[in-house]
Amino acid sequence: MTAVITGIGVLAPTGIGLEEHWSATLRGKSAIGPLQRFDASSYPVSLGGEVPDFVTKERVPGRLIPQTDHWTHLALAATDLALTDAGITPAELPEYEMAVVTASSSGGVEFGQQEIQRLWANGPRHVSAYQSIAWFYAATTGQISIRHGMRGPCGVVVAEQAGGLEALAQARRVLADGARIVVSGGTDAPFSPYGLICQLSNGLLSRATDPDQAYRPFDRAAAGYVPGEGGAIVIVEDAESAARRNRQPYGEIAGYAASFDPPPWSDRQPALGSAITGALRDAGIQPSDVDAVFADAAGDPYLDAVEAVAISEVFGDYAVPVTAPKTMTGRLYAGGAPLDLVDALMAIRDGVLPPTVGVRALSADCQLDLVRDRPRKLRVRTALVVARGYGGFNAALVVREHNERRV
């Protein structure tokens, strides 16, 4: 069994749809700006990456709008794009062979805030019955499953930003167990007053007000990250199934590993490096086989140094091109790593690495060959995607071009 990606649906600050997102990304056009979804001007964090021109009723069935959170709306829309891209009509496939595994970081916080306000202002009878299903992490997976009649193994992974890779790894396991296709990836929608306040508590968000200086991972002046909404939904399928349908995959999920950091009071080292080496081992490749790394890029001086050291220890100083296109969208939480995976697949397709924007001077702790400001032409056969989640989650995933002889 080889897990390949045959469909991509992007709903990102950089654009709706794969090509719109990818061309904006190659232009190095940042989508970070003052938040529009609510007035955040009086909050300590007021910048974000928002999906532009998303008209919910044009992309989500009317019945599902009052029943689900914005985060689910984004995922339902992305799923439609991914299924179309993969050439899949769910009604034509056996319902128990279609699975759904998504990631979620915070669930439906905006929906939840709205209903809690109704509870306190007007009383219990004013709380929507849909609160019971809209807020919790599995809502998106459940709604995709119901909408498309996908009754195979379904689940949700909650591991902050690392969850996006964990979901793809789980999708691969589900395929190995016999599913035919898996709708996977993830989205998040962190922009409500309550949602933003919850994020502030990690102390890692950028308080900058100038979008050009707000999120500068690996820079001497790194001072936090900017949050963003959206993500990507992909169709993961067994290579044999894709071949039977005459679909050329974008690439394959070749390896994966996860690790968990020791607690802050431990004197043991962070465990990111073992996730990276584990993913390479799982893919059966050497560090020299990796053409590019899509970094987690936390934007925090300590976390950036941890990642840079982990990359240097595995690959050598300045030994592999590293990029962080998420500098244009902000960190999308559960949607971040799936979007990085999409960018890695596009790098394989087009032979070009997307840029990292906003970095002026690399920190002395970060001895990385960072692709800055402009795309870099490069034949990419194999890429590594790194993702970390708040609280100690580390994940690494190897994606490579799909060679049919390897099936």
Place this chain on the structure above:
Amino acid sequence: MAERSLDELRELMIASAGVDEDQLKLDGDILDTPFADLELDSLAVLEIASRVERDWGVPVSDTVANGLKTPRMVLDFVNDRTAVR
């Protein structure tokens, strides 16, 4: 108090459950069409019951709500209760 009409209930159903603009199932005579056939699941019926209580002022317990299977049953329940007052 005037009796509640199917049109008023239709509006309330749309507000409760959302509806597609090209979704025509709520048009026409649906008085005896089971909610399930209108693609309204048990949660949607609970939401309709909540709105009947807060917008129309007729309390609907969860037990009663569970027994409401068609628009006519909702209207009969509401109008019987209003008539007693």
